[in-house]
Amino acid sequence: MIYGLRALPWDRLGGRGLSYVDIEGVPPFRRLELPGQTSTANIALVGLDGPLPEAGARRARMETLRTDPCPALFGNSASNSEVPIAYFSEFRCPFCRALERDLESLLAEDPATFRLVQHELPIFGPPSELAARASVAAARQGKQQELRRRFMRTPMVAEEASVRRVAESLDLDVEQLLIDMSSAGVQAELDRTRALADLFGFIGTPGLVIGRTVLSGAVPLSLLRQIAEEEKAEPFPVC
Template identity: 30%
Template sequence: MNRRPNVNGEDMRHRFEFRRGFLTLALSLTLAACGTTPPADTQEQSAAERPTIEMVDSELLPVEGSPVRGAPDAWVTVVVFGDFQCPFCGRLAATLDQVMAEQPEGRARVVFKHVPLDSHPHARLLAQASEAAREQGKFWEMHDLLFDNAAELREGDPQAELRRLANALELDMQRFERDLADSEVAERIARDEALAEELGLSAVPAVYINGGYIPGAQPPAVYMRAIYDVGEATRGAVDDGEMKREEVYAHSVRALLPRSRQAQAAQAEHESAQARASRVPMYHPGRPVIGDDEQALVQIAHFHSLGSEPSVEMHRRLAELQAGDPQRVRVVTFQLPHSDDEVLAFAHRALAAASLDDSSRGQRFLGWLAELPEDAWSQGPELLERMDEKLRELGVDPAQVNAEESRARLDADQRLAIELDVVGIPTAFINGQRVVGLAPLEDLQRLVDEKAAIAERVAQVRNISGRELYEAILNAAEQQPGAR
């Protein structure tokens, strides 16, 4: 891809335009950090003061037949596709509780639709339990309890836990048990799954705000901003006579959902590309390295920025993994500065200079830089002097920092980041599998163990090691179904 990586985190922007050319609605969703908040709300009538309007449903994203929380004639409809065993769906549920608590009366409603994933063994049972509770008017109470008791449901006997929750809600237990196995309950869930498939959803949670798609579990400010923008846009269109009040939802979905599908398809393709094994050149000289070039079963490429705490912490975790398994794990550091700060740029060139003729020396310099306190990067001349002293201590001529070869190594890493579509730091590749962000140490260890087990089998069967083994692992990954 011919674009410079956005190393501060990628802004994902979804723009939706209503039909007839009467309105352009921009939902700017900054997924890394949403710093904007909606203006102060205007006073709205309470539910008791205004008549309820019978809203026209959408044939593309219907509300009818699904549980709804909030005003039936709300300006904004938030449709959630979720799975009660999905931890991110639980996080989203808590976020939306917070968001909805701050909405003025009549602005927004939440609709829930089921997508129980096959990878979650109890998800379908939990979906059926929520619908069985719905038969007694307590869907949302059960919805909340299922997410609040996720650990108990996962680790204990789910049937016994569900009976406990049903008792806590004072449900008629005989009816609950009967409805739990009812074919109509199962059919409701199947209808939601069919709709999710029709929409092309490949993961949950997924949210549609009047048809505008927001993937995953985002920070509260993302939903606050989107709900406010959609609400104000639809209200303005009604006030100007460009749509009827009862058609707000149906009309919005007709306009926004097709664009949501385009954005969703693009995202699915991007995620698919990200999931494929990446061929990172792990045996190019002149980069900081720890580990055995020939014996390592797991090769980890780390795109790193000095002075960035998440990136520095990722370096520490990878170094800890390597130290705990020095024969199997090899870590190569690639440089991707997160800003053009003069001191930071000097430090990256200095690291390139230290690594030119001796990768282990580069690693020692990197280790020293990683231990600098965060405020050291603001000390300017003092830090430059300290780096000069450290380079001399390691046997590196400080004049090499500005040499063409040092600059060329740094530029080569940045070009490689573009080729690999690295758009943020930290990013690591573990035997070619991309890991974006600061992953927990236990997750990194689990992935290393999985990759080592595969590599060990390949090494034994083919009697190969080192560079040859790494290439064989990547070749095998590229031949897997779905790889290109």
Template identity: 35%
Template sequence: MSKQNAGLVAVIGFLVLALSVLGTLRRQPDRLTTCNGSEMNALLAADLRILIPQHRDALLNDLASPIAGNPQGDVPLVSFLDYNCPLCKEMDLILQQALKHDSNLRIVRKQLPVLGPASEFAARAALASHKQGKYEAFNRALFAFPGLVNQRTTLVIAARVGLDVEQLKRDMEGPAITEAIARDRALANELYITGTPALVVGDEVIAGVVETAGLRSCIADVRANAKVQSSTAAKSAL
């Protein structure tokens, strides 16, 4: 084959490939609707379906991340919240209700203090409270506070829930707390999470508040997909 003919074949091949890709993109929706009714770019959603499994261990098995609900639950849900985020206060109430009605739900708590030093202080205190076995009580009290928490109110709330405040202050300044928050921030960045509240449910990132019905739908989808995968794996093993 002459160089001219070879070049022509290469050009034709490139055009065929380009038209094929263009046709595929046209068939795919530009936007997808998540289970809280918000929209997500379809390409971003596809990217997350690859990224989330790659970061599953960091999402679910970081020993510094407190666990709420059933530690052996069949549906893990990862929350990224900020104690001074008004929508996070709303989201936490919904999560608390979900825990009451679903005994197989496992919530992994990540810290994402995006609203300044006061949020950072509260996040550090919350992680430090985990060492005293009072994270959930402290977490609920911080979110229930009517207004913004600062350093003083954070410590007052800590005392009210029975924490040893002096021990808390020592623990929250330790390198382990700094490293845990840094890991949570890096993980959020890897998953394109830039604000709060955000949840990771299955292979989906949900930004913003998820109403109770939407959250239940998400959880049901994760369970259904898990059953399908388990059934497929069982058939493959035969």
């Protein structure tokens, strides 16, 4: 099975100060400056984004967000006392599962400071797309994270029947969930997430934007804490 990004050797950073490089054209965002350390996308991912005629529309969506990505990235509930964390994930990505446990730990340590915003970035074909649509639709009923956690424990969510079984076990309004999954609103949200991923250079999952800092690939909890502490020291709000 293919999984997109490899885990990076972040553990080599232990005890070192972090340096950043500004992301050109997208202030105030920055990414870690790590010469020689890169994420590697599997060549099998090439071509999964649809036919070429869609490329123009996809680029246009990205450029529309460039001048003010924050509402799409972090939502409209920005606060002067919290660090927002945008998390880009894919249900079939094993690195995402490990990272989510660390994110839960980080949020539990300081829930008043951090706020997680979920972004579904399906990159492995129809099963991933189906699960992502169900996740976004479940958010409309206030049960996105419950459904996501159940999906993570389900061997394969590949057809409507499996989505229905999980939704019923969580007491979701199943028929409304299925309607929302096919709605223009859910499609628009997935399109915005893809545009954000293009803007910030996420070619796979997981991806993170912690306040002003952009990270591609899996990172250990120690590095999450280090970046989070630096972001807490930055002026609020992010943008």
